[in-house]
Amino acid sequence: MPGSSIPSTVIDGLKDKFPAIEVSENLTITVPEAELLSFMRELRDNPDYDFNFLTNLTAVDYPDNFTVIYNLVSFKYGYTLMAKVNLGKDEPAVSSLTSLWGSADWQEREVYDLFGIIFTGRHNLTRILLEDGFAGYPLRKDFQWVGGRE
Amino acid sequence: MLRTEEITLNMGPQHPSTHGVFHVVLKMDHEVITEARPICGYLHRGIEKLAEARTYTQFIPYTDRLDYLAAMLNNTGYVQAVEKLMEIEVPERAEYIRVICCELSRIASHLIAVGTYSVDIGGITGFMYCLRDRERIMDLFEMVCGSRLTLSYMRIGGVAEDLPDEFIPALCQFLDEMPSRLDEYDGLITGNEIFQARTKHVGLLDPGVAINYGISGPNLRASGVFWDLRKNRPYSVYDRFDFEVPLGKRGDCFDRFTCRIKEMRQSLKIIRQAVEQLPEGPVMAKVPKVLKPPAGDVYHEIEGAKGILGYYVVSDGSNKPYRIHVRRPSFINLGFLNELCKGWKIADVVAILGSLDIVLGEVDC
Amino acid sequence: MDVTREQHPIEKMTNDSSLIQQVKRVIHLAPLEKIFNLARGYSLWPLGFGLACCAIEGLMATNAPRFDLSRFGYEVLRSSPRQADVMLVAGTITNKMAPYVVRLYEQMPEPKWVIAMGSCAISGGPFVDSYYVVPGADKLIPVDVYVPGCSPRPDAVLHAFMMLRDKVQGKVVLENAR
Numbered sequence: 001m002p003g004s005s006i007p008s009t010v011i012d013g014l015k016d017k018f019p020a021i022e023v024s025e026n027l028t029i030t031v032p033e034a035e036l037l038s039f040m041r042e043l044r045d046n047p048d049y050d051f052n053f054l055t056n057l058t059a060v061d062y063p064d065n066f067t068v069i070y071n072l073v074s075f076k077y078g079y080t081l082m083a084k085v086n087l088g089k090d091e092p093a094v095s096s097l098t099s100l101w102g103s104a105d106w107q108e109r110e111v112y113d114l115f116g117i118i119f120t121g122r123h124n125l126t127r128i129l130l131e132d133g134f135a136g137y138p139l140r141k142d143f144q145w146v147g148g149r150e
Numbered sequence: 151m152l153r154t155e156e157i158t159l160n161m162g163p164q165h166p167s168t169h170g171v172f173h174v175v176l177k178m179d180h181e182v183i184t185e186a187r188p189i190c191g192y193l194h195r196g197i198e199k200l201a202e203a204r205t206y207t208q209f210i211p212y213t214d215r216l217d218y219l220a221a222m223l224n225n226t227g228y229v230q231a232v233e234k235l236m237e238i239e240v241p242e243r244a245e246y247i248r249v250i251c252c253e254l255s256r257i258a259s260h261l262i263a264v265g266t267y268s269v270d271i272g273g274i275t276g277f278m279y280c281l282r283d284r285e286r287i288m289d290l291f292e293m294v295c296g297s298r299l300t301l302s303y304m305r306i307g308g309v310a311e312d313l314p315d316e317f318i319p320a321l322c323q324f325l326d327e328m329p330s331r332l333d334e335y336d337g338l339i340t341g342n343e344i345f346q347a348r349t350k351h352v353g354l355l356d357p358g359v360a361i362n363y364g365i366s367g368p369n370l371r372a373s374g375v376f377w378d379l380r381k382n383r384p385y386s387v388y389d390r391f392d393f394e395v396p397l398g399k400r401g402d403c404f405d406r407f408t409c410r411i412k413e414m415r416q417s418l419k420i421i422r423q424a425v426e427q428l429p430e431g432p433v434m435a436k437v438p439k440v441l442k443p444p445a446g447d448v449y450h451e452i453e454g455a456k457g458i459l460g461y462y463v464v465s466d467g468s469n470k471p472y473r474i475h476v477r478r479p480s481f482i483n484l485g486f487l488n489e490l491c492k493g494w495k496i497a498d499v500v501a502i503l504g505s506l507d508i509v510l511g512e513v514d515c
Numbered sequence: 516m517d518v519t520r521e522q523h524p525i526e527k528m529t530n531d532s533s534l535i536q537q538v539k540r541v542i543h544l545a546p547l548e549k550i551f552n553l554a555r556g557y558s559l560w561p562l563g564f565g566l567a568c569c570a571i572e573g574l575m576a577t578n579a580p581r582f583d584l585s586r587f588g589y590e591v592l593r594s595s596p597r598q599a600d601v602m603l604v605a606g607t608i609t610n611k612m613a614p615y616v617v618r619l620y621e622q623m624p625e626p627k628w629v630i631a632m633g634s635c636a637i638s639g640g641p642f643v644d645s646y647y648v649v650p651g652a653d654k655l656i657p658v659d660v661y662v663p664g665c666s667p668r669p670d671a672v673l674h675a676f677m678m679l680r681d682k683v684q685g686k687v688v689l690e691n692a693r
């Protein structure tokens with residue numbers, strides 16, 4: 001299985017189906033939040049790409065928005081793909097992908113735990129690493145904590 | 151009419167079979183598990199947050215402390231991600247040294263997995279034999295970097311130091327002796343009847359489900375899925391070596407265990423080839439003293455000992471990372487524990503959990 | 516009868532000096548507590564409780580064939596705190612784990628001792644400025660022996676057990692350490 005990044009013909013096909021997506025130079029795709037679920041479903045179910053493995057799901061707190069990052073792999077073709085969703089700073093929420101990939105379950109809980117991003121359309125969205133009563137979301141840039149060297 | 155009642159049992163956070171501080175709440179009907187709810191986070195140290203206050207080089211020691219059983223692999227994944235971001239060309243010799251160290255680390259990690267699994271099933275002897283051989287690897291690591299467990303040997307752009315003169319002879323001796331040691335484990339543990347009875351046909355993992363749940367590494371390959379990044383998407387110089395990827399058939403605990411033993415043999419094969427091909431030359435690329443990667447992000451994956459180990463690094467152009475996220479294989483493999491345990495007896499939970507080979511430093515990050 | 520080091524009870528029972536000499540040679544007198552401590556020092560039972568990276572060195576490698584803790588009689592790793600008398604705090608204590616560490620310590624029967632292994636257990640180590648780490652085991656429980664290092668070598672853990680033995684048996688540990 002040679003080559004890892006996704007060929008540009010495939011990207012063009014995707015662009016025709018989802019005109020709202022933006023593709024950057026290094027073939028990272030930015031998806032509007034509203035279309036995420038249908039876009040991901042297309043990626044998973046279309047036999048031309050067959051992205052059956054959600055390898056990584058995480059988030060970044062940028063100065064003006066949150067970004068959720070998805071890394072997908074297709075075992076059949078060996079393609080890899082990075083997709084991003086930008087979310088507003090107030091009450092960030094994004095649709096959950098647990099209905100598509102089981103591996104989204106714990107990773108979404110981790111992102112919720114550390115960033116406070118809500119994943120809609122799933123159950124059991126609770127803290128996973130920190131205890132339930134923990135105040136704040138530590139990986140946000142404005143998180144303040146006591147502790148440190150004496 | 152007999153009425154049965156569900157009972158709840160806490161396994162952990164302090165329990166000898168959870169390999170650290172890990173907590174499973176078991177709901178049981180009689181002796182059969184109806185729900186196994188894992189609770190992790192008892193070792194959550196906030197490494198990803200600490201990374202934001204460290205420079206790129208200062209973060210290398212923290213990668214050791216994620217999967218402390220295979221520190222070299224963690225180092226490599228991280229430095230390769232930063233190298234990808236900065237487009238640094240690593241000298242050939244350094245690449246080969248990295249391969250040798252990574253495969254040694256993989257063997258060390260699998261030895262612990264095999265040894266502790268033998269303890270979980272009830273045989274302390276297997277553990278003693280495995281740790282005896284692991285000490286040899288620790289000696290080799292001590293030669294190259296002076297530390298046994300937390301190595302921090304990789305640097306962005308190469309490795310910290312060239313191999314000492316006595317390293318290669320000692321390594322060759324290890325390579326000569328290790329195959330017979332592996333045969334010994336096969337006789338002692340794998341061939342043991344009680345061991346087989348406890349692990350065969352227990353905790354079956356269907357390949358389709360495993361892929362859907364993002365399970366990777368030996369756990370995935372034991373279900374018969376050919377997915378090893380060293381073969382499927384070769385990084386570093388792995389495309390120059392001739393080795394096989396051991397696969398299982400049934401995807402039960404026994405297959406997951408034997409996959410690890412077979413993988414150790416393949417790792418030995420890789421190391422032998424790497425030693426033969428080891429070129430001369432520098433071990434460190436020319437990198438600036440203060441590392442300031444260009445603004446942007448990168449995601450890089452390598453095949454770790456427990457599965458696919460990925461690093462997501464975001465740079466804002468300064469000398470400190472804006473964000474580092476680690477895709478920890480143990481964490482994601484553990485996400486499937488509930489489904490895997492359902493319907494099995496309580497004694498099988500230990501067998502299943504042990505066969506997944508988790509390390510809590512990595513699960514909780 | 517009052518028993519002191521100088522006065523052996525046999526001296527009150529007979530005047531036969533050769534008998535006194537023989538009895539004194541074979542029968543030594545000491546407070547019961549001291550005898551207990553002598554025994555305790557040689558058979559400490561650690562709690563099999565690993566927190567993080569240090570557990571691999573402190574519990575696994577130390578017990579494994581090369582370093583072989585059982586040479587000194589300390590290999591009986593107990594999984595239940597109620598059977599253990601030494602707690603080897605091997606690793607980072609997080610806020611979530613802290614209550615359980617205290618509870619495990621309290622579940623151990625008296626007399627009990629604590630070895631803090633590694634810089635995490637001493638002071639928080641590399642994670643000292645984290646939002647979720649307790650900076651040192653001594654913030655929670657009394658510690659007898661500190662083993663510096665990240666992670667300390669198994670030899671250092673063996674030495675810690677030796678020091679603890681000396682402390683239990685009442686020799687002056689600090690003098691030796693200097």
Ligand code: SF4
Nearest residue numbers: 568633634635665666
């Ligand atoms: S002292 Fe170092 S090796 Fe020990 S638990 Fe802490 S980080 Fe890990």
